[in-house]
Amino acid sequence: EPEVTQTPSHQVTQMGQEVILRCVPISNHLYFYWYRQILGQKVEFLVSFYNNEISEKSEIFDDQFSVERPDGSNFTLKIRSTKLEDSAMYFCASRGQAPGNTIYFGEGSWLTVV
């Protein structure tokens, strides 16, 4: 079964450092997302991406965050200068184009900022 893959599975970084989280969405999907889940809290929407541009972003997704689809397969989330409160599980997700399709999630990248 096709799946969304994410790397790294776990990253520890120092506050103020830049982090790039990588994702390979399901191959024929056209809509891409990042969500995050702070430990013990609910899954929260960060950003959606379609046709090489951001479709929608939440208030969490401030200027420190950016997304990119650098080639035909990868989708990345960059955090420019990490803060302690960025520590969370970050989930990449993707969706096909056909009506009725829903969103499939990757296994997540656990980011710890120290």
Place this chain on the structure above:
Amino acid sequence: QKEVEQDPGPLSVPEGAIVSLNCTYSNSAFQYFMWYRQYSRKGPELLMYTYSSGNKEDGRFTAQVDKSSKYISLFIRDSQPSDSATYLCAMSAANFGNEKLTFGTGTRLTSIP
């Protein structure tokens, strides 16, 4: 009032029991409803996806949507230890591609052998 409310549990049931998980929502624009299962430190795994009010069954799982009451349920029959996980309800206002999902907080379920 939160957009999506879900009893966080935890919920412990004996193996073989019927489990009922519920969410309420306040946003009338929500039209699409999903249930995800999440094991510890893993990504949400889609279980059920529904659009219209009524019931949808898949194996031991039944999803129920009542749009008039803004209430959705997931029933698990003959619960198994492998069902032990956190169950997340999620919903969206549109299904034309770039819609976002709004999640409940999740209900932690333990099915005890």
